[in-house]
Amino acid sequence: MLIKFFIKPRKGVLDPQGRAVAESLKSLGFNDVKDVKVGKYIEVYIEDKEKDKALEEAKEMAKKALVNDLIEDYEIEVVEVR
């Protein structure tokens, strides 16, 4: 089973990486770039289990280890891997 975490800086929190990427894209000619957010994409492979159990476990992982709740927002996707 695969749990996907999409973690990004919370709105209003300074995102120097995002700003740097935006500047470099514009310097490469991508002039229609308005804003960039840079965050973490984490894939966690776990033993198979019921989806809602996996979701609960994912939230615990986010809270305890993967997400800084003061400055980051996140989304989770649970995917059954065949």
Added chain:
Amino acid sequence: MLIKFFIKPRKGVLDPQGRAVAESLKSLGFNDVKDVKVGKYIEVYIEDKEKDKALEEAKEMAKKALVNDLIEDYEIEVVEVR
């Protein structure tokens, strides 16, 4: 318009971050963790345009600036923001 980039280490490429996260999750009691991949989640907001044009532009951004084609794989999602 929002372009989402999901970038991760290519299979077989050393992923020290992923290994470190896997160890820390196990030390926190998440014993069913089998593997972890840590990559980048990037959101790029651009002027509205046709979806296929945005997709072409996104591929160019990935190639020119956002993805290291030697060691990373990526997926793109184009989202119309209301």
